[in-house]
Structure formats: structure tokens, C-alpha cells
Amino acid sequence: MHGSHDLPKSQPTSNPKTFPWIEPCVAVLVSGVCLMLGHTQLATTPADSFIFGALLGLIFWWGFGNRANSPGAGLIWGLGFAALVWLLIPAGLLPLVTGTQRSMSTLSGARSHFPELVAYLVLLGMPLGLTLGIFGGFRSSGVKRKFHWGRAIVVGGFAGTLSGLVFSRWMYEGEFYPLLAGLPQLNSRSEMVGFHFLVALLIGASFGLLFQTDVRGLGSSMGWGLGFSIFCWFFGPLTLFPLLSGVGVDWSADQGNALFGSLVGHIIYGLILGVIYAAIDRAWLKLFIQSDPLNREPEGPGVNVLRSLSWGALAGLAGGVAAGPVLLATGVLPKLAGFGNGFPGLKGFVIHLTVSALIGMMYGLLFRNEGSSLSVGVPWGCVFGLIWWYVGPMTLVPLLLTGVADWSANAASALLPSIIGHLLYGAATATVFLLLEHRYERWLLLDPRNSAREQRRMRPVGTPAPALWFFALAMGVLLPILLG
Amino acid sequence: MKPYFRRATIGIFAGALSSPALTYAIRNPVLALLCGIFLGALYAASLRSARSAYAENLMTGAALGIPLWGLISVVAIPVSAGQMPEWNAEGMRAHLPALVAWVLYGALFGLIYQAFNDLAAARWGAEAKASVPVPSPLTHVVILGGGFAGMKTAQCLEKEFQKNISVRITLVSETNALLFTPMLAEVAGSSLEPSHISTPLRSSLHRTEFVRGRVREIDLEKRCVLLEGMNSPDGTSEPRQISYDQVVLALGSVPNYLGMPNVERRAFNFKSLLDAIRIRNYVIEMFELADREPDASRRAPLLTFVIAGGGFAGVELAGALNDFAHGILADYPNLNRDEVRVVLVHAGDRILPELSESLGRYAQAKMEERGVQFRLNARVRDAHPGIVVLQDEEIRSETLVWTAGTTPSTVIKALNVEKDKRGAVKVDANLSVCGRPGLWALGDCAAITDAKSGRACPPTAQFALREAATLASNLAAHLAGQPSKEFHFDSMGALCVIGHQTACAELTVPFSRTRALRFSGLFAWLMWRGIYLSKLPGLERKIRVLFDWTVELFFPRDIVQTIDLK
Incomplete structure (x- = not known):
């Protein structure tokens, strides 16, 4: 996380030619409006939800805005922020401080906060992170790794589709489609299988598009796969698929409990996706870039x-x-x-x-x-x-x-x-x-070639790895506790 | 202020300020405070500080709160209270408030730590870089020679001194690679690619400064080494002088032609990679000339190869050249198998005096079976174009390879120190030169006596490697003012390849100086390959050599000429 590099500035570094107030305004507006849409899940009035959302949007922009330098980085910082806000404020601090009945000290108390968690992730973390990330993508400051659209879509899509094959046996034997949980049964098995691979392809391609510049090796890619797949479970089976099928969203812990198998399926899928994506991407780099003697290590x-x-x-x-x-x-x-x-x-x-x-x-x-x-x-x-x-x-x-x-x-x-x-x-x-x-x-670091390699390994300040650690660990540990 | 102390101090304060959050997890406030301080100091000490990394520290702190919750709230606190942790889901769910408290502690700590860190940077400046100022004066250790002895000494010194940059190490070598001499005969016999048995010194050494150059003179009074000038592109040739505090002589040996100038002029050496490449190319050249020579009597000297010396080097080369010469005959249909002669001339009554008599006889019999001819109790006296003169015979041959004697280098000869009759520098039991502080010697150029057995150590790579480890340790002890240790090593045995898939091996029985196990034939050959492959420095080189050996099993040996011998 922390290299010896310093972040150039602590505040968002907007292009001086644009208007510096646009980003905070957009952050306030997006988070306010999105949380207002979910005011029923938060058990507040629309106005209160808007004000609360706007405040959180402003805090996110101030504290994390300059870290969101790509949509993928923005999404991960946004999810980490939303999870932290949920754990500390409605689920943690307020009940602990006020001693209200909805404390986390009982299972039912903890489960009653589950809809708020989904609302924070889907209506706050995701839109806010992605929006500021898109703005960040246009920012001119900082050194960025070059982004390749074609490579991201092709490698991501291929890795996603390949990872979808992991469920083949269960799809054919048990009619188990973890990526399609929350959708009503389609007319035929071939439609279900086709739709399964379409979803896998879309998840894979989005993974490539979002995280190409953040993913480094197989390990970190697995971590990103874990985080992204947990988010996909919140976004797909819990939110989007019910909306698409017209049954309305159900963010209750009971629904989460019913879809828990799909969560584990998503996680296994995400891990495989991460490994395959990184393997193909690294193979590309190894074969065509790092095999170049100019880039070789001692x-x-x-x-x-x-x-x-x-x-x-x-x-x-x-x-x-x-x-x-x-x-x-x-x-x-x-x-x-x-x-x-x-x-x-x-x-x-x-x-x-x-x-x-x-x-x-x-x-x-x-x-x-x-x-x-x-x-x-x-x-x-x-x-x-x-x-x-x-x-x-x-x-x-x-x-x-x-x-x-x-x-x-x-x-x-x-x-x-x-x-x-x-x-x-x-x-x-x-x-x-x-x-x-x-x-x-x-002592090998006295050799300048080795110290240069060590310097390259350090993630500079600003990369979203810390947010990913928190989001993945918090959700990976909390969800089995809450939904079990 | 030292970085770790500064970080830990900041961590202690930040941990103390964040610890109120822990009171929800640890009911005892004092314990919560101590726990917060301890974890804060630990976290901060392990962290490289960075400016304005609030978001990163917030999230990292919160993330680390989760495993700490498991370790302390779920496991450590019940155990310390004499209870079993609640190993069931309901029991763990009861700890949920503690999880929130741990995440809150981590997040708070991250923010406060970063704020204190920035304040400290503003007040006292940025944290000092890890690099330590170079102490003065430096001790400069110069190693002369890049063979087994020199290279191993440099590696051992690197390990001895590690990050101690008060000691500077320089290695001077005529070549920029360590030659793995046990496999040199296979290069001459076209089994191995030349570069595959050489390891670049620059890649293998990490903190040693490497200087390629030939030593012209060592001035023991001024404590400096003078290198011969290197021809630069502009035609100038300035000698270079290197001062030292400690110098290690590992210059090896050079061929000793016993005062025979014609032999020196006409014979090939067999010491370096270039020698092996030249021999291989010369043999191919002789086959090319013989192939277009219609007169059988004129073909004979072209196809006769004389090797002087029946030690390891000579025997292995004779075996390899015999295989090579017979193996490439298929490409020269005009030549007859009987015309190819490999003759080994040896002054003793049996070859391989380093091994037991039975193995020496076995090697001779096996090589004779394969076509090698021997001239025992014979010495090369002279050499003329097309003729090698022995004391009672003349052999018509265009090729003579000299492996019959070595002597320490001319630099050693000029050195004003005590030497033995071979001309090697006499050293005491800890490998320093008697009466010359700061001068050390090992390997072929040193006369070393084993401290236990009192016997002279042979000039082999096996001994050189052990001498290097002892010397490096003694040199480090000398600089630290500690006592040194005496050199002792019992030979582990010897192995020699005598031709296609045949070898002799004599391995010393552990803890027994007099008993040895003897092997010969295919099994010994497999042992030779296995042992020397494991000794070859570098995984990459091992793989390359293994690949070469595999290719050799299925394809004929290469007869492409790689250098112009004219």
C-alpha cells in the first residue's frame, strides 16, 4: 500500500481548465439522489435520505476523490467506503452509543441491518465510486498505466466465459445456476445455459474494463475477483435480476439467506475469473512485453x-x-x-x-x-x-x-x-x-538491480488495495455470520 | 530520530487515542489501552510512512481490525479467562459488537496515525531514508582472480558482511565469467555449448565490484594492485591502479612447459574456454584438410591428436576427443576409421595417478578398447610442424595439447613472499601469508597444508571452494578482531569421465580417511553427471547443460566451425 512515494496533493487534483466544483457537486447529487431512491430500505424520509446521502457523497469526494482515478478504482474505494459507513454508523456506532434495540448484539438485530448494507453498497458505493472514477479517468495529474480497451474486453470476456464452465456439472445435473440466482426459471435448459454464459461473459468483460490497470499478479487478481464477485452478488441476484423479472427487490436477510449458495458460487467464480484473467493477461505481458530484454529482471x-x-x-x-x-x-x-x-x-x-x-x-x-x-x-x-x-x-x-x-x-x-x-x-x-x-x-538490495525491482513492487499511495482488503474481509467474514 | 523509534512513538500515541473504541471489545479499560498502544506501536513500526495517506491507513486499519477481532476477542480473551473459545456460530455471533469495535479502532488508528505522522513530518522533517551514511574509513578487500577460489571468496565475503557497507569488495578477473572446468573437455568434444559452462561474474555477485583486467603487479609496500591497460577505442592504454587494505591472491595457475619453447609455441593449452573452443575448431579443421588430402601418408598427421599429460584433464580430453573424432567420421566419407588416432603421452607408468591403481588400469584398458593409444613412461621433448618428439619416438601429428604441468602465474613469481618449490605462495593455517599482514592466498597459487593431517592440499576446485569459505570467515574475523580458524578438509573423492558413458569414481567413506568406495562404468558416469550438474553454478546453466546432454543423445555432434583459426 504505502510506498515511499508521497501523494502529490491531498485534495482532488482537477484539471485546472475544468471547473473544480463539478466533482463535489456531482458527488453530492449522485449519492443524495441514489440514497433517496432507497429511502424505504433505510427507513427514513426521502429528504433525510437525500441529505444523508449528500453528506456522505461530500465526505467521499473529500477523503477518497483523488484516489478514484479510474472507474475500477473508484468502484473499489466506493464499496470499501460504503461497507465502512454501514459497519460504523447504522450497524455499529449508533446502536452502541444509543443502546437501541437494533444493536448488533443479537442475530436478529444484526440481520435487521442487512437491507441497509445492500442499499449502501448498491446505491451509495457503486454509483459514487464509478462516477468519481469516470471523472478521475479524465484527470490529467499523476502517472497512469496505459489502458488497452481491446485487451480488457477480450481477455476479460474470455476469462469470464471460461470461468463460467466451472459450474457446468452442476448446471447439467442439478439445474444449479449460481450466477442467475434471483431470476425466474427460463423456458428451456439451453436458454438458461446461454444466459448463464452471457452473464459470465459480461462479468468477465467488466472485470477487465474496470481493473486492468489495478491488477498486477495472480494473487491480487484473485483478491479483486473476490471483491468484485461479492459486489456482483449484491448487484445481480439481490437487485438487478429481481427488477428485470418484475418481482421487486427484496433486500432482507431472509432473501440473502436463501441466496447464500449463489454468494458462494459467485465467490468461487470470482476467484477463478481473477486467476484466469491474470494468467492470460500476464502471459500476454510476459510474451510480448516482459520478454523484451529492456524489461527483464536480473x-x-x-x-x-x-x-x-x-x-x-x-x-x-x-x-x-x-x-x-x-x-x-x-x-x-x-x-x-x-x-x-x-x-x-x-x-x-x-x-x-x-x-x-x-x-x-x-x-x-x-x-x-x-x-x-x-x-x-x-x-x-x-x-x-x-x-x-x-x-x-x-x-x-x-x-x-x-x-x-x-x-x-x-x-x-x-x-x-x-x-x-x-x-x-x-x-x-x-x-x-x-x-x-x-x-x-x-543485503541483495545493495545491488541496484534488486533495489529497482523492490521499488517497482511497492504499490504507490492511491491504489485501491486497502479498500479492497477491507471490503473483501468485512463482507467475506460478516455475510456468513449475518446470513447463516 | 531513528525511523523505527519515530514510527513506534507515533503508533503508541495514536494507539492510545484510538483505544477507547476497544472498550466495547475489551471490557477492562486499562487492558484496552495497553492493547491499543501495543498494537498501534506494532502496526506503525511495520509501516513505511507516506504523506497524506489518510484513506489508505483508514482502510488498512479497518481491514486489520477483522483478523484482530478473531484473534483477540474470539480466541485470546476467553482463553486468558480460563474458558474455551465458543467454537460455534452462535457463540461467534455474540462477538459481533466486538467486531464493530475492532473495525472502529483500526479505522480511527489509521486516521490518527496519519495525522501524527504528517505533523511529525512538518515539525521534524521527512523520515530519514533507510540508507546509512557511508562510514569512513572504508576497508577495501580486493580479490585477484575469478576462478573457483576467487568467486567463492567473493560470495562468502558478501554473506559475511551482508549490509555492512564499511567493507568494500572488489574482484579482479581476466575473464568476466567463472569457468566450470570439470566440463571443459565436453566443450572441446562438442557435447556442450561453450557459454553453458560459464557463469557471468557480474550476475552472480551482488555487492562486489567487478573489474575485468589482467594483474600486472602487486605492490605490497604501497598496498596497491596495478592492472594492465585495456585498449580503449581511441587507442590509449592506461594502466589502472587499485588500492587495497586486504588482498586475496586467487590467481590460479598457468601451463608449465618445462622450458621447451617449441612446445609452448605449437601446443594448445587446455585451461580456458577459448582453449577448448580452439581445440574443437582445430580438430574439425584437421578433418576438413584430411578430407581433401588424397595422400594417406599426409593424412596421418592431420588425423593424429596427441595429448600430453595423463592426469584428470588429459584423460578426460583424450576420451572426449576420441568420441568426437570418431563420431564426426560419418560426415567425412573419404576418411577411414583406422586413420583417426588419439595418443596420450604420460610420464608415469599409469594414468590418473590421483585415483587408485585399479581404477587407473581400468580407465586405460577401457580407453584402449575404444581406440585411444597410450605412451606411458614417456615425455614430450620437442614439437615441430607435423611432429611431436618424445624421448624415444616421434609421432607424426599436427595437434598437440599440453596438460602435463602447471605453475603459479608470473605475478606470483614476481612477488616477494615465501614460496614452495612449485612457486606457490606459502600460507599459514588460517590462509594468510606469513609475515605479510593483509595478504591472503588460496587455490592453485597457494601452498596450503591441512591443519589436521599436515598434508599438502591438492590444487583442485574441491579444495579451493572450502579454502575460500575458510578464508572469507578468517578475513571477516580478522577485521572484527576475533580469532581465526585453521583450514582443514578431507577430500570427498574424485571422478573422471573416460569416454562415452563411462567414468571412474573414488569416493571417500565419511569419517574414514583411508577407506574409499570405487565405482566404474555407466554407474560412475551417471554419478559424474549428477554430481557435477548439481555443482554447476546457477539453475539456468544447469537447465542448459541438461538440455545439451539430452540433445546429444538423439543427434550427432555439431561440426560447425565457430572461429577462424587463421
Whole structure:
């Protein structure tokens, strides 16, 4: 997140030839009007909603406006802001301070705030972020990575369609279309399948269009995929599809509970989309740009990958040791070792450590170019741990043990405690990986070629990674708690 | 103010100010304050400070609040109170208010930390860069020679001193790459591409300054090294002088022609990559000339290749050239297999004196089976065009390769230090030159005695690498005023390839100086390839060599001439 670079200015840097007051006015207007449209979900009057929305719009423009330098960055900052506002104000601070009945201390109290969460994300974060991001795209200040329209649409669309194939078996066997949840059943299976791939294509293409300049490696792309897919679930099955089918939106927690399987489906889809998108995009860069001797690094990718795998294995072992007690207590570890709910013994722990090392190797492979300091590496590690909660105990473990993955809210609820173990695993793995990397590089940085690479790895201030970490972690942890 | 102290101080204040939010998660206010301060200091210390990064710190703080909630509120607090954490969904949902409190703490901390950070920057200026001012005076360590000994010494010194920039390291070498000599015969035999067995010194060394140049003189009194001038494009040739505080002699050895000027003029050396390339190209040239020569008697010297010296280098080269010469015959249909002769001349009564007698005899028998001829108890006395003169025989040959003797370089000869009868610099047990503070020597140019066994260490790469590690450690200890250690190493054994998929290996039994395991044939050859491939520096080079070996299995050896021998 924080490189040694300073942001040029703390205030939005509009093109001096345009009118500097346009952006705040648009922010106020967009957020005010959009929140007013959802005043019923917020349980306020239209006027109050407009004023509240306008105030939040102004705060967002003031605090985050200059970070929204592209529609994708704006969207992520907007979603992070909306989630934070929801967690701190209506769901957190007000009930805590006022001691009202709708506090978060009971499940029903927490669930009663769910419609507000959807309203904040869909009617505040998205329109505000996208609008200021579009303005930011025209801003002349700052150094921007070059955007390629064709590459974004083709790579994104292809990755999206390819990722849609992951549900093929379930679509044909169980008529399960996670991306189309909220839509009424169409006339035939072929229509459903066609519509499924159309949605997958659209999500993929939008992913490319929005995040081409933000995504760097496979790991961060998975993180973006996670965040974007959670947003797509709020926007599609919970909002747009019911509107398209004419049944009216239902943002209640009960509806969220009913669509929880679709949320997990979206997340799995988003992760695959992120990896495939980054793989194709990186392959393009590797083949046609980075293979250029002018852009090569002192050590070739082969050496870097092998080193990252070995460090990842060691870091994963450390993460496995750190998370072991939690996973043991929550019953995930015995299940993994095939011991039901009993104590897994040495065999189970060895299996756990082996799996931890393998997942750690994956961390090394995916995130080796992401974390340059603990304040960056640990959040990425936590996101990685969260990803593995959805991929591992929620999907792969039941698939491998029973042949069926249960994505219901009840299943998520049963596995909820192990989410702590996964977050701990991710944080510990990222920390140890970073320590190993620093141990190796601390004196190599005297070599100007290595220090130049290290400088390139730092994300400059202003990139939306922090907002993504917060949005993905908050939603990834909170939604199973709220909807389970 | 040191960056970490400054950051941690800011973190402590920001953590303390944000800690009221934690009272919703940790009921004890004092504990909440301490927890807020500790986490604040930890977070701030791990952060690179940046100006005006309010949004970033706000979001990062809020994001990190979520795992902290899991770690502290869900796990640590119940455990510290002697209770089991509530490992069920309902139990976790009971901690929801604490989650809000942790997110609030993180977000508040992020904002306050950034505000304090900006205030500190305005009051005391930006945080000092990590780079430390260069201390004075610097200690300059100069390593002369880029072979196994010099390169390994530089690498070990880099590890010894790491980020200690008070020590400057310079390596001077005639070539810009480390040559992996065990595979040199395969280059001469056209099995391997020449550059695949060389590792660039500049890429392998990270903080060592590399200077390509030939050492002309070492002035021990003035403590400086004079390099020969390099011809620049404008025709000038200025010598360069490098001052040192510590100098390491790793200059290796040069061929010793035993005072035979004709041999020196006419024979090929077999020490460098260029030597191997020249031998390979010369052999191909001889085949081309022989192919258009109708007179069989005039073809004979063209197709006879004499190698002087029956040590490792000579035997491996004889085996490789024998394979190469017979292998390319298919491309020269006018030549007869019987006309190709590879003759090995050796002064002893058996080849490979470094190995046991049985293996030496096995190697000789196997090579004779494959067509190599031996002249044992014979010495090369002279060489004329088309003739190599032995003490009691003349061999008609246009090609003579000299591997029969080496001597330390001329720079070492001119050095006013104590030497042994071979001309190598005598060093004490810690590898420093006796009576010359700041002068160290190792490898082929040094006369080293093993501190335990009292035996002279052989001039091999195996010993040079271990000597380098000891020397680097002793040099670092010397600069730090600490005691040094004596050099001791028990040889691990020796391996030698004698031709197509055949080798001899003698491996010392661990912890036993007298017992050895002996292998020969295909298994020894596989061992040779496996061991030396693992020793070849750099993954990329390993892959390239492995690829070359694989290609060699399926395709004939290349006869393209790559240099002009005229």
C-alpha cells in the first residue's frame, strides 16, 4: 500500500481548465439522489435520505476523490467506503452509543441491518465510486498505466466465459445456476445455459474494463475477483435480476439467506475469473512485453518461482502450526484427516501440515509480487486465508470427502468458527514469507538491480488495495455470520 | 530520530487515542489501552510512512481490525479467562459488537496515525531514508582472480558482511565469467555449448565490484594492485591502479612447459574456454584438410591428436576427443576409421595417478578398447610442424595439447613472499601469508597444508571452494578482531569421465580417511553427471547443460566451425 512515494496533493487534483466544483457537486447529487431512491430500505424520509446521502457523497469526494482515478478504482474505494459507513454508523456506532434495540448484539438485530448494507453498497458505493472514477479517468495529474480497451474486453470476456464452465456439472445435473440466482426459471435448459454464459461473459468483460490497470499478479487478481464477485452478488441476484423479472427487490436477510449458495458460487467464480484473467493477461505481458530484454529482471522467472515455492512451503508450515489449534478445536482438522469429530492424532496433524505447506506454496506463487512490507503482506495474507475458507472447507473438502459441496447458509454457519483459523493461517503465512524474503534480500538490495525491482513492487499511495482488503474481509467474514 | 523509534512513538500515541473504541471489545479499560498502544506501536513500526495517506491507513486499519477481532476477542480473551473459545456460530455471533469495535479502532488508528505522522513530518522533517551514511574509513578487500577460489571468496565475503557497507569488495578477473572446468573437455568434444559452462561474474555477485583486467603487479609496500591497460577505442592504454587494505591472491595457475619453447609455441593449452573452443575448431579443421588430402601418408598427421599429460584433464580430453573424432567420421566419407588416432603421452607408468591403481588400469584398458593409444613412461621433448618428439619416438601429428604441468602465474613469481618449490605462495593455517599482514592466498597459487593431517592440499576446485569459505570467515574475523580458524578438509573423492558413458569414481567413506568406495562404468558416469550438474553454478546453466546432454543423445555432434583459426 504505502510506498515511499508521497501523494502529490491531498485534495482532488482537477484539471485546472475544468471547473473544480463539478466533482463535489456531482458527488453530492449522485449519492443524495441514489440514497433517496432507497429511502424505504433505510427507513427514513426521502429528504433525510437525500441529505444523508449528500453528506456522505461530500465526505467521499473529500477523503477518497483523488484516489478514484479510474472507474475500477473508484468502484473499489466506493464499496470499501460504503461497507465502512454501514459497519460504523447504522450497524455499529449508533446502536452502541444509543443502546437501541437494533444493536448488533443479537442475530436478529444484526440481520435487521442487512437491507441497509445492500442499499449502501448498491446505491451509495457503486454509483459514487464509478462516477468519481469516470471523472478521475479524465484527470490529467499523476502517472497512469496505459489502458488497452481491446485487451480488457477480450481477455476479460474470455476469462469470464471460461470461468463460467466451472459450474457446468452442476448446471447439467442439478439445474444449479449460481450466477442467475434471483431470476425466474427460463423456458428451456439451453436458454438458461446461454444466459448463464452471457452473464459470465459480461462479468468477465467488466472485470477487465474496470481493473486492468489495478491488477498486477495472480494473487491480487484473485483478491479483486473476490471483491468484485461479492459486489456482483449484491448487484445481480439481490437487485438487478429481481427488477428485470418484475418481482421487486427484496433486500432482507431472509432473501440473502436463501441466496447464500449463489454468494458462494459467485465467490468461487470470482476467484477463478481473477486467476484466469491474470494468467492470460500476464502471459500476454510476459510474451510480448516482459520478454523484451529492456524489461527483464536480473533473476529470471524460473529462479524466482522456485524460490517462492520453497519459501511458501516454509511459510505455510508456520501458518499451519499457528492455525492448527483453532482448526483442531473447530473440528475442521479431524474432518480433513478423515477422523470424523475425534482427535486426529499425529496422522491428522501431518496431513494438516502437508496441506498447509502446499497451500503456502500456492501463496508464494500467487502473492510473491504483492507484499513488500508487513502492512501490505499481512492484509493480503488474511484475504488469502479467507479465500481458502471458501475454497477449502466450504467447497473442496466436502467435494473430496463426500462428492457433494454444500453451499447453504447452514453449512457456512457450521464452519464459521474455522474462519478464524484461516485468517490466522493467512496472516502467519504472509508474515513468515515476508521475513524469509527480507532475509534473502536484505543485503541483495545493495545491488541496484534488486533495489529497482523492490521499488517497482511497492504499490504507490492511491491504489485501491486497502479498500479492497477491507471490503473483501468485512463482507467475506460478516455475510456468513449475518446470513447463516 | 531513528525511523523505527519515530514510527513506534507515533503508533503508541495514536494507539492510545484510538483505544477507547476497544472498550466495547475489551471490557477492562486499562487492558484496552495497553492493547491499543501495543498494537498501534506494532502496526506503525511495520509501516513505511507516506504523506497524506489518510484513506489508505483508514482502510488498512479497518481491514486489520477483522483478523484482530478473531484473534483477540474470539480466541485470546476467553482463553486468558480460563474458558474455551465458543467454537460455534452462535457463540461467534455474540462477538459481533466486538467486531464493530475492532473495525472502529483500526479505522480511527489509521486516521490518527496519519495525522501524527504528517505533523511529525512538518515539525521534524521527512523520515530519514533507510540508507546509512557511508562510514569512513572504508576497508577495501580486493580479490585477484575469478576462478573457483576467487568467486567463492567473493560470495562468502558478501554473506559475511551482508549490509555492512564499511567493507568494500572488489574482484579482479581476466575473464568476466567463472569457468566450470570439470566440463571443459565436453566443450572441446562438442557435447556442450561453450557459454553453458560459464557463469557471468557480474550476475552472480551482488555487492562486489567487478573489474575485468589482467594483474600486472602487486605492490605490497604501497598496498596497491596495478592492472594492465585495456585498449580503449581511441587507442590509449592506461594502466589502472587499485588500492587495497586486504588482498586475496586467487590467481590460479598457468601451463608449465618445462622450458621447451617449441612446445609452448605449437601446443594448445587446455585451461580456458577459448582453449577448448580452439581445440574443437582445430580438430574439425584437421578433418576438413584430411578430407581433401588424397595422400594417406599426409593424412596421418592431420588425423593424429596427441595429448600430453595423463592426469584428470588429459584423460578426460583424450576420451572426449576420441568420441568426437570418431563420431564426426560419418560426415567425412573419404576418411577411414583406422586413420583417426588419439595418443596420450604420460610420464608415469599409469594414468590418473590421483585415483587408485585399479581404477587407473581400468580407465586405460577401457580407453584402449575404444581406440585411444597410450605412451606411458614417456615425455614430450620437442614439437615441430607435423611432429611431436618424445624421448624415444616421434609421432607424426599436427595437434598437440599440453596438460602435463602447471605453475603459479608470473605475478606470483614476481612477488616477494615465501614460496614452495612449485612457486606457490606459502600460507599459514588460517590462509594468510606469513609475515605479510593483509595478504591472503588460496587455490592453485597457494601452498596450503591441512591443519589436521599436515598434508599438502591438492590444487583442485574441491579444495579451493572450502579454502575460500575458510578464508572469507578468517578475513571477516580478522577485521572484527576475533580469532581465526585453521583450514582443514578431507577430500570427498574424485571422478573422471573416460569416454562415452563411462567414468571412474573414488569416493571417500565419511569419517574414514583411508577407506574409499570405487565405482566404474555407466554407474560412475551417471554419478559424474549428477554430481557435477548439481555443482554447476546457477539453475539456468544447469537447465542448459541438461538440455545439451539430452540433445546429444538423439543427434550427432555439431561440426560447425565457430572461429577462424587463421
